[in-house]
Amino acid sequence: MRRHTSWAIRFVAPLLMPVVLLGGYVLFAHWQSNLYFPSLPRIYSAFKTTWSPHGLRLNAWPSLSNLLLGYPAGLLSAVLLGILVARLRALRVASEPIIAFFLALPSVAIVPIFIVLFGPGPGTKQLIIAQAVFFQVLVNVIDGLSTLDPTLAQSADLFKIHGFRRLFLVDLPGAGSQILAGARAGLSLGVLVMIVSELFNTRFGIGAVTLSAQSSFDFPTMWAGMVFTAIIGIGLNGLFSLAERPYLRRAGLLQTTTGA
């Protein structure tokens, strides 16, 4: 007998945290009466202005298009290279320190280097996003493929399942959970780096608008930018959850109650 999650848990509970946070902000802003924390109505009006249809085309689209190109590029190249590295033990051991190094480097530090190397255009930003996503996902792909269930591997070996069939039907799905976790972390990182890549030399973009508002003390607009970024992040995460459901369902990982 399946227990259906109650309506309250499914729809009310997720809204509780944002409501609490908003309430907390209102109280805090009222208490502080600080320029840095404008009232909610002022933030809301700045939000409407900044993210009007014109504003969205002007500032949201350039940033999002960079993310939409950079993220899949980083993801795909990480999966491909990860498959290669995981197969060759020597390569895996040799690459570990390099990967660790790049993972540890904060993207903020990398941006100026990339601009010097590749110029200030959107391509550079896409590259910066791609490389951040790349290392995050790579680590998880290599790890996932190196820690496959030995019992599963034993069966696959016995029944002589090799080559591409082994890769696509046994190994990659076996590492699926880990790879998806890496891809999700990469997505959040991608959003962050999308903003950070607009730190220098950028007129139009979500990060550009937010940062320029901050340096001209236009705090309602700054908050409008931050809230918008948060909405993007939540939205993309939600889309990711939807996208990974088919895999989780097939692999039996969505079970809350068992059949037998």
Added chain:
Amino acid sequence: MSAVPILKVENLYKTFTLPKGGSYTALENISFEVADGEIVAVVGPSGAGKTTVLRCLAGLLAPTSGSVVFEGESITETPEDVAAVFQDYSRSLLPWLSARSNVMLPLRSRGLSRTEARQKADTALASVGLEGREGTHPWQLSGGMQQRVALARALACNPRLLLMDEPFASLDAQTRMDLEDLVLHIHKEFATTVLIVTHDIDEAIYLANHVVVLSKPPATVSQIVEINLPPNRHQIATKENPAFAQLRNHVLTMVRRDPYED
């Protein structure tokens, strides 16, 4: 049944080197034969190395010395006509594939077309009693049913030798009985030679023509016991037979014997 040995294990030794140095001899001078069409059970105390023996027979583990000869040829890797069923069914079937796809996978790897493989898979699943459930995923099935899928997967390959490593150890007693009878049925219908490693003495005697008893590690063959029970085994009738109890006592005594006593 002919007396030609389909499997001949000769002076099998297996020593493992330990990570911190030193070595551990799991198998010492194991020798036995399996005739074509027989069911042979391998029993022994826990940790005796029964699984190690099976892995050597399956070509998954290289012996330190000695030979495993299958159909007249010394094996270096898993032979074509050998299939296996392992104890941990939840980790040997692929959860993201349906039962049918799981059974089809080894067949596709052997070059069968999708239609051919599908047909063989469905037939195999029907022969283990899973007709109608071909599209379900392993995690949607009970333990007994999952092990049936694993069995179907092995059978679909038309193996001459079916190896089973404690296949029913993770199942409840009644399911165990049903599956034991399934093995007997399959053995009769397909004339497959079966080697089953088990810790369950009753199961070994119930199923087998011969029982190979291993000693504590370093494991040697203590004895090979011939099971002279009537061929049409029955869960109740056979176990009522006084000969069953005698054989059981004999094997159990050997398995439980302290090697330092006599």
